[in-house]
Amino acid sequence: MNVVSLCRSPAAEMAIIALSISLGIIVLGTGWGSKVTAYHSLCKLEKRTADCSRKRLGSVPADLPAATEELFLDANIIQILKNASLVSYQVLQSLSLRENGLELIEPGAFLSSRSLTSLSVANNGLSVNYSVTATAIWTLTALRKLDLSGNQLTEDMVVTMIQHLSSLESLSLARNAIMRLDHSHFQNLLQLQDLDLQQNYIFEIESGTFDGLRVLQQLNLAYNYMPCIVEFDLTQLRVLNVSNNLIEWFLAVEDDIAFELETLDLSHNWLLFFPLLPKQNKLQTLLLMHNQMSFYGDLFNHSESKVQLLFLDGNITNITTFNLWEENNHGNLSSLSFLDMSWNQVRYLPDRFFEGKAFLTHLNISHNCLESLHVQRWEWLNTLTDLDLSYNQLSDLQVNLSSGGTLPNLQWFNLSTNRLHGLPAKLFTHTTKITTVDLSNNPIKICGSHVDVNGAASPDCIDVHNAGSLKNLFLASCDLAMLGNHVFWGTSLAHLDLSNNPNVQLGSLVPLQDVAQSLQVLSLRNTSLSAAKTTMDFSIFQKLVNLDLSENALVSFPESLIGLRLHTLDLRKNGLHTLPQHAMQKQLGRSLHVIYLSQNPYDCCRLGWWDALHSLGTIHIADWKQVTCNYSSKFISAANLPESVLQDCKWLTADMMWVYLVLFLPTCFALLVAFVIVFLTFRQRILQMVKSRYKRSSSHGLWGAGKTQVTEPKEWVLAEWES
Ligand SMILES: *[C@@H]1O[C@H](CO)[C@@H](O)[C@H](O)[C@H]1NC(C)=O
Ligand SMILES: *[C@@H]1O[C@H](CO)[C@@H](O)[C@H](O)[C@H]1NC(C)=O
Ligand SMILES: *[C@@H]1O[C@H](CO)[C@@H](O)[C@H](O)[C@H]1NC(C)=O
Ligand SMILES: *[C@@H]1O[C@H](CO)[C@@H](O)[C@H](O)[C@H]1NC(C)=O
Ligand SMILES: *[C@@H]1O[C@H](CO)[C@@H](O)[C@H](O)[C@H]1NC(C)=O
Ligand SMILES: *[C@@H]1O[C@H](CO)[C@@H](O)[C@H](O)[C@H]1NC(C)=O
Ligand SMILES: *[C@@H]1O[C@H](CO)[C@@H](O)[C@H](O)[C@H]1NC(C)=O
Secondary structure, eight states: OHHHSSOOOHHHHHHHHHHHHHHHHHHHHTTOSSSSSSOSSSSOOOETTTOOOOOOOOSSOOOOOOTOOEOTTTTTTOOOEEEEETTTTOOOOOOESSSOOEEEEEETTTTTTTTEEEEEEESSSSSHHHHHHHHHHTTOOOEEEEEOSSOOOHHHHHHHHHHTTOOOEEEEOOSSOEEEETTTTTTSOTTEEEEESSHHHHHHEETTTTTTOOOOOOOOSSSSSOEEEEOOOOTTTTTEEEESSSOOOEEEEEEEEEEOOOOOHHHHHHOOOOOOOBBOOOEEEEEEOOSOOOOGGSSSOOGGEEEEEEEEEEEEEEEEEEEETTGGGGGTTTTTOOOOOOOOOOOOTTTTTTTTOOOOOOOOHHHHOOOOOESGGGGGGGTTTEEOOSSSOOEEEEEOGGGGGOEEEEEEEESSSSSSSSOOTTTHHTTTTOOOOESSSSSBBBTTOOOOOTTOHHHHHHHHTTTTTTEEOOOOOOOOOOOOOTTTTTTOOOOOOOSOTTOOOTTTTTTGGGTTTSSSSOTTTSSOOOTTSSSOOOTTTOOOOEOOOOSSSOOOOOOGGGGGGOSSSEOSSSSOOOOGGGGSSSSSHOOOOOOOOSSOOEEETTHHHHHHHHHOOOOOEETTTOOEEEEETTTSSSOOOOOOEEEEHHHHHHHHHHHHHHHHHHHHHHHHHHHHHHHHHHHHHHHHHHHHHHHHHHHHSTTTTTHHHHHOOOOOOOOHHHH
8 A cells, every 4th residue: 555655646646736736826816926927817917906907898897806906997998986896905005997988986986995095087087977976086085196187177077076185195187178277276185296287278377276285396287278477476386387388478476485496397388588487496497498588688778678567366456567688587597407498589698698507507599599699708607518509590609718618518519500600719629528519501611720729710610620529520511612631630520420511522531531440420411422533442431330422423332331340321312323242242241230222323134232132131221112223214113123124134135145146247257258358369479478487487396308298288278168
């Protein structure tokens, strides 16, 4: 017996293993294996979370683990959340019922869910039975986070629903039908920190509306219809987002109270003036892009620069006079680090505009109407790292380098699309951290290599000599004339864009030699390159990974590219008839990932390279659908070359053989006939000549006896042929 029990039969062993596996599954299924993902028939269970989203459920499943703390039921079809739905989930903390077409929550639905802290019922139809639903929501005494967005709720419905939720910390009412707000709407939300009201129809917020929200930190009013914000007094607020409204005025209360405001988004509004910010604030980010802002001080004398504002509040009219363009009205912006004023109407910056902005790192004034920029004291901008002045009408940029301001931290300077002819001399000697300069679309000149060492370069050109930190230089569409041979000397540019400068005349690339060792990205698009005129040698550009040679007049593939480690090569819009088939068998073929080839007059009958490129399989022809070839002056897609063309190409090559043959044969025949006639006419003489020659030549080497033996049969043969 012992023996038998020790040596179980294999079948019994299998049964025991199977039993233990099924036991394991049971343990996992009921006991929340804390690491392993378990599976319910419909829902995904993980830790204490059950995800039953997108299962076309009409009600809450009743067979989930009782210990479920987080339940997702999004995108189902639960129209009514019934009284007993959640009764088995007593420890539920978070419930999400987004996008269900939910119209009613029965009053007792949450009675068993005392610990629910987070409820999302976004994108449903709760406006239908809002008063009944409200009684259900009131029972959630521990609720901290409520998302009611996208439910077509009006402000009155909202009040009914939220009025007793004093524990709420975060409330989203986005995408509803709220139009105006007053102090009755958010009375009891003493804990509320985050209120989202974006995408409603709010055109009026009475003063005092947010007074009860003592700890409110973030308020989002984006995408509403607010015409102005006056007497802004929410001192406790840290983030205010009123972007995408119709705001013409932003006025904070004129007071010396300290505001906590750190981020103010006023972008995409109709602001006419720089906002009148709280005098004492902690603003770090101020977003004013896409408005109508300008400064008007230059149009008025100081006495006239006051504006009177009429506040109509019920039947009280209050007239306040502001001096709009006095810099001290711009508030104390000593903590500001990010200021975006792009897409406005700014024509000039007031003299002391930058005063006190001691922490400014990012400044964007692009897409404005600046004509000149004379910053008196650039030392205010010593912390600046990014400066964007692109898309203005700047023809004059003055930096007073002697006063100590040198933009020592500037890294990124965008001046593209202005009217600059040059930059202040020696600018780059001071900006020692600068890496990127965009001067595209300016009528600039690059100073020649002969610039005076004392910095006497004229402001009519740009001197990048010795700008050692400069890595990325954009000079596209600058109408550059011929470059000196050493204009980039002393720099180690990695990215250079010279595109759209058809008069730049790079010839054999000599002006680029000083940066050939460091360049990684080079754009020579539309620079009138033609391989015919010069022999372009790219072989010294060993670090190059991205090269754009498009829109030039190349008729042959530059052979020197074959040894480079390019990743991307652009050859569009040139005059290439074919590509050398061996090109891709060398280094270039191994490193290349992307190539652009379209708009070249390739010969349809010489597309061997095209097939070779495809068969390589490692190179992505980014524009392969657009690649066409020339077949008797018709351009057809190289990717879908019709069979008939392929046949014709074969015929064409075969035909050529016949043509050669037909041309060659008569010529040979004529030559032969001519030869025979000549021979016949001068037969005697020629024979004699041959004979005498033979005699003479053979007399040296051959014995006399051989003479007759050799010549006689020859004469006989000729005679025979004659007759
Ligand atoms: C749901 O529960 C509430 C409160 O317990 C009760 O008043 C209501 O009648 C119930 N509704 C239904 C449909 O059972
Ligand atoms: C303000 O809200 C809009 C809309 O939601 C958003 O795109 C933008 O990023 C917000 N601004 C800030 C500073 O968060
Ligand atoms: C500003 O004041 C001066 C003298 O007080 C006057 O000559 C000038 O015309 C005024 N300019 C404007 C724009 O009113
Ligand atoms: C507004 O006017 C009415 C009568 O015209 C008056 O009774 C009421 O007190 C006024 N309200 C204020 C705030 O002055
Ligand atoms: C008018 O506005 C000023 C400043 O905003 C305020 O000090 C003053 O009390 C207001 N007067 C009335 C009648 O509301
Ligand atoms: C400079 O700004 C323009 C538009 O404002 C943008 O298109 C361009 O990419 C910027 N240049 C760099 C180097 O980022
Ligand atoms: C296309 O090929 C024809 C000869 O087949 C040639 O005459 C013509 O110049 C070519 N067109 C272009 C744009 O190269």
